[in-house]
Amino acid sequence: MATSLSRRDRLGTIGARSGFLRNNYKLIPGLYCVGSPGSESPVFVTANYKLSFDALRQELSGIEAWILVVDTRGINIWCAAGKGTFSTAEVAYQVKNAQLDKIVTHREVILPQLGAVGVAALDLKKSCGFRGIFGPVLARDIPKFLQNGKIADEAMRTVTFRLSERAVLVPVEICLLWKPLLIAVMTIFVLSGLGPEIYSFEDAWQRGLAAASTSVLAVIAGAIVTPLLLPWIPGRQFWLKGIQTGLIAGLVAYALFSSEVGRLAGFGLFLWAISTASYLAMNFTGSTPFTSLSGVGHEMRRGLPLQVGAAGLALLCWVAGPFF
Amino acid sequence: MKDFRYIDGAAILKLDRESCTGCGMCVTVCPHRIFALQDKKAEIRDPDGCMECGACAKNCPVQAIYVNPDDGCGCAALIIGRWLSRITGKTPTGCSC
Numbered sequence: 434m435a436t437s438l439s440r441r442d443r444l445g446t447i448g449a450r451s452g453f454l455r456n457n458y459k460l461i462p463g464l465y466c467v468g469s470p471g472s473e474s475p476v477f478v479t480a481n482y483k484l485s486f487d488a489l490r491q492e493l494s495g496i497e498a499w500i501l502v503v504d505t506r507g508i509n510i511w512c513a514a515g516k517g518t519f520s521t522a523e524v525a526y527q528v529k530n531a532q533l534d535k536i537v538t539h540r541e542v543i544l545p546q547l548g549a550v551g552v553a554a555l556d557l558k559k560s561c562g563f564r565g566i567f568g569p570v571l572a573r574d575i576p577k578f579l580q581n582g583k584i585a586d587e588a589m590r591t592v593t594f595r596l597s598e599r600a601v602l603v604p605v606e607i608c609l610l611w612k613p614l615l616i617a618v619m620t621i622f623v624l625s626g627l628g629p630e631i632y633s634f635e636d637a638w639q640r641g642l643a644a645a646s647t648s649v650l651a652v653i654a655g656a657i658v659t660p661l662l663l664p665w666i667p668g669r670q671f672w673l674k675g676i677q678t679g680l681i682a683g684l685v686a687y688a689l690f691s692s693e694v695g696r697l698a699g700f701g702l703f704l705w706a707i708s709t710a711s712y713l714a715m716n717f718t719g720s721t722p723f724t725s726l727s728g729v730g731h732e733m734r735r736g737l738p739l740q741v742g743a744a745g746l747a748l749l750c751w752v753a754g755p756f757f
Numbered sequence: 758m759k760d761f762r763y764i765d766g767a768a769i770l771k772l773d774r775e776s777c778t779g780c781g782m783c784v785t786v787c788p789h790r791i792f793a794l795q796d797k798k799a800e801i802r803d804p805d806g807c808m809e810c811g812a813c814a815k816n817c818p819v820q821a822i823y824v825n826p827d828d829g830c831g832c833a834a835l836i837i838g839r840w841l842s843r844i845t846g847k848t849p850t851g852c853s854c
């Protein structure tokens with residue numbers, strides 16, 4: 434099998450990441466190989482999620498190894514382990530199904546460390562005879578891991594969240610967003626026509642554009658700028674980080690549109706930008722590898738009422754604007 | 758994680774040192790290096806750094822570790838879904854990740 438990625442693979446990667454293809458970007462589970470492995474070669478376990486598989490296959494170039502792809506319904510290891518599809522039973526099933534005991538003489542499979550959320554390595558031996566050992570968090574460290582005699586150092590065992598790792602998540606966030614956002618923007622367009630002359634389609638269009646542009650600014654602030662600048666925005670709670678970037682988006686929106694839509698409606702736009710950016714930033718907690726669910730619940734109990742309140746007030750200002 | 762700290766005191770992580778056998782699995786699997794072995798027993802070194810992924814509890818052979826059992830990726834949309842389902846009594850619809 435080729436270990437370098439072709440252009441088509443990369444395109445598929447973009448497709449898989451951006452959400453449109455995410456649900457059907459699967460590989461057929463089973464045993465694959467890189468190079469020409471023999472009965473002594475190591476066996477790596479991965480998800481049938483194309484990105485995990487590609488990362489592994491690329492890092493293994495020059496190494497003779499087996500790759501056991503288990504069925505995680507095409508989602509990545511971390512999410513699959515959390516959802517229970519990457520489980521001890523599933524790995525054991527694929528080990529047996531591939532008749533691994535006839536292919537290799539050793540009795541050991543190397544699991545991705547993040548798969549530990551779903552696979553209990555010690556139970557694996559009981560259910561299929563193969564011992565599970567945990568490899569590094571990142572596939573990139575596998576060559577070093579093998580050189581070290583299958584020992585991962587602290588850095589290899591620590592999950593990171595670098596700028597590049599955050600950047601790849603941005604399109605995912607946006608793609609998951611576009612549906613609710615489209616509904617919100619359509620609603621705003623319709624509401625924007627309300628005014629002293631009962632309903633004006635010209636107003637709906639003109640004011641609707643201002644509101645839609647503000648929404649775009651808020652998305653940029655909450656779902657793009659906040660994730661990218663995450664460690665540098667003060668505060669630990671994400672909704673507070675989003676308020677800060679949203680504040681800037683809101684000020685820009687006010688400066689751009691308040692002369693056109695009036696001060697009250699302009700203030701509505703300002704509030705709308707802040708509440709939307711704050712919510713989107715808060716939603717990003719789902720994509721980070723360091724936020725605990727308890728912590729997210731904690732900040733949502735504080736952030737959500739304020740966001741809903743501000744959005745409600747924004748709507749009021751927006752609808753009332755033309756009457757003043 | 759050194760560069761990223763989340764809300765202190767929020768994560769639910771408990772260790773029963775009595776039953777711990779010192780096998781070291783929790784030390785190995787934790788992606789935030791929360792555990793260390795001390796006198797042949799595990800020890801929680803950095804409770805606030807825990808992201809509640811549950812890997813340690815899953816891999817402990819004697820169930821000496823308790824982590825907040827709510828699973829899921831923890832995005833706001835999922836939690837709202839869960840809160841709503843608690844009110845309406847319907848099963849929560851998952852987020853799409």
Ligand code: SF4
Binds near residue numbers: 814
């Ligand atoms: S739940 Fe995850 S982050 Fe927390 S201590 Fe266990 S392995 Fe580490």
Ligand code: SF4
Binds near residue numbers: 777781
């Ligand atoms: S995995 Fe359990 S038994 Fe092993 S060291 Fe950790 S707490 Fe102790």
